[in-house]
Amino acid sequence: MTAEPDFSLCRTASVLIVDDEAGMRQFLSKALLKHFALVETAGSIEEAEALRQRCHFDLLILDVRLPGRSSMDWHEALHDPNRHSDVIFMTAYAELDTAIQALRVGAADFILKPFRLEQMQNAILRVLKRRQLARENFLLKREVHQFVDDDSPMLGHSAGIRQLEAVIQRVAPTPSAVLIEGESGTGKDLVARALHQQSGRSGPYVPVNCGAIAPDLLEAELFGHTKGAFTGAMRSREGLFHYASGGTLFLDEIGELPLGMQAKLLRALEQKAIRPVGSEQEVKVDVRILAATNRHLEEEVRAGRFREDLYFRLNVLTLTLPPLRDRRExxxxxxxxxxxxxxxxxxxxxxxxxxxxxxxxxxxxxxxxxxxxxxxxxxxxxxxxxxxxxxxxxxxxxxxxxxxxxxxxxxxxxxxxxxxxxxxxxxxxxxxxxxxxxxxxxxxxxxxxxxxxxxxxx
Structure with a gap:
């Protein structure tokens, strides 16, 4: 008996199906709707481009021969430096030149019609797994060069630690934002990791130390940037919000954010979308936000150093970590x-x-x-x-x-x-x-x- 494919990678992904045959669009749309967060269809490149201008798609499934304009000539999508989409081409013509051309324009896979649904599903899962591996590889390389405070194990029998563990277990599966407060060295990153590990979210855990990034680079680091958006931007790059898609973004030392960046972060949290530096288009993101600080944010708000609306947006639930002197046992x-x-x-x-x-x-x-x-x-x-x-x-x-x-x-x-x-x-x-x-x-x-x-x- 064949095992059921694991479609967990599709839950936060979006797909656009472009085919001039209405029956093929309906067939694929019906099969993928139950697995993907968003499925759209189009009968031509012009119609597909109009949809792409309104929404970013993680995956494009394109018929090679379309009326008016070939999908391989869809340069806006195939070579967009700001919003990369993986592409699966499908065709009824088994021509070697066509397959070679598809690979040259960046196809992730190539399927011949007619095909069984299982063939398309397997191709989709292969593409999404490669995408996830690329994202995880980026994060691993980043963590090698970034200090992550994982030296604070939540060990102990004190009442404060037992109560903290109970709250983590209760709120971890929810999508709510959590603000973690505590003195430096109390283990705020460890609490954030525990919340992610018990959340059941399929995406990665991405920690960001807001105080360790130069203020003028914070926006590009979080939201990404286009080629030439600023001096030194030799190529486009996706931000940490993108790499945390489907997972958790931990904003450590959030009290260090400049006021201008606080406004942009608030908008991203409210709209659930980001705008890369230098781009005019927004990209939807599915990210759970955890934030931490060793400052008293209420005092920072009163002093005018932290936005009150952002504080209320983050302060859905506050976890306060006890200092070690309060848990001597x-x-x-x-x-x-x-x-x-x-x-x-x-x-x-x-x-x-x-x-x-x-x-x-x-x-x-x-x-x-x-x-x-x-x-x-x-x-x-x-x-x-x-x-x-x-x-x-x-x-x-x-x-x-x-x-x-x-x-x-x-x-x-x-x-x-x-x-x-x-x-x-x-x-x-x-x-x-x-x-x-x-x-x-x-x-x-x-x-x-x-x-x-x-x-x-x-």
Whole structure:
């Protein structure tokens, strides 16, 4: 039994069928309508060009011999530098010269009439797969030359992280825009990737650091440009909105966008269409937008540095990432993770953390958040030990690291104070405190109960 072809690549694609036979147009249109986002038909090149002026088509299916003008002479479509379309030619005349000419004008495939529907479907899928591979290849090359912050794993047992994961799972499958806020190094890119991975969207995840691109190049980078649109534009190039089609575009550090670019981005989001620099025609796009910032955008709006209408357009849902100092109970888990991972990457032994080492890390405020923790662990592995002098406690001036416990205390008193401080650092989460202390939850409950009973007796 033949497996059903996978038409998922067609869901966001558009196709134009040009044939002077009404029966062929109807046959192909009926077969493709259920798979493509848009299917249009035309009986001549003139009619087809009028449609192409109004809408961009990812795929053209053209009969070679048409009345008045051959499809191979349709230079406007076959050689349009601004809006490339893949082309499948079909003909009832099995002539070698015709096939060679079709290849010369850029045909992606060539089909002889009469044909079975399966032949056309397979040709279409081959063309769209090649198109997707070209897009993925572009994105891979781009990511090789672009720093992507993937050093912030969403690991942890803290209430904030558990709540964040629950919200991601709920909103990921929706097309709604999401604004991700948080200090630098808290893992905003990782949250955006998680939203995309759980979205079910067939297109790619495309991250853009708005603060890392020169302001005068931002428009061309996002929307693309035509040949000669500006100095240095030696050829036309499609923008990141195009490469993210069917997927997710992550606009990191969106607060860095100049006001002029904010207006153009707002229009693109509202119209679901982009206009490449130097072009007079718009191109429809299907992109889910995620944005992130370490600024307070409401304050930026009040200060006149960020457009209020764009803020409202992006702020459908806001996810706020907690800084590492607000989830200290997760630090031991993150430290062990980075130690194992970085040791493998560096070809060195991981660092064995003692209880005191982890306690010192939990007392430090980590102003650079998870990124700073990761860099510290890497430094430890390179040195072969923990440079604890780098971890001067910033959260409490009376922490044990600075003053220690009085020498007159008994071991029981030291144990009690240490357990209470770990419990406080865990924000009262007894399970997290027990894991940090290396004891069973029942043991912790028993000790706390005994201390409460002793206090009541006095």
């Amino acid at each position: 997760d630090i031991p888990l993150l430290a062990h993770y980075f130690s194992r991972r970085l040791a493998r990457e560096l070809g060195l032994d991981p660092i064995p953390f003692s209880h005191d080492d982890l306690y010192a890390m939990q007392q430090y405020d980590w102003k650079g958040n998870i990124r700073e923790l990761k860099n510290f662990i890497e430094r430890c592995i390179l040195l072969g030990h923990l440079p604890l002098q780098d971890l001067q406690p910033t959260s409490s001036p009376t922490s044990p690291r600075q003053a220690g416990f009085p020498v007159c205390w008994t071991l029981e008193e030291v144990e009690k104070q240490h357990i209470l401080r770990v419990l406080q650092a865990s924000e009262g989460n007894k399970s997290a405190a027990a894991r940090q202390l290396g004891i069973a939850r029942k043991t912790l409950d028993r000790k706390l109960t005994s201390w409460e009973d002793a206090t009541s007796a006095h």
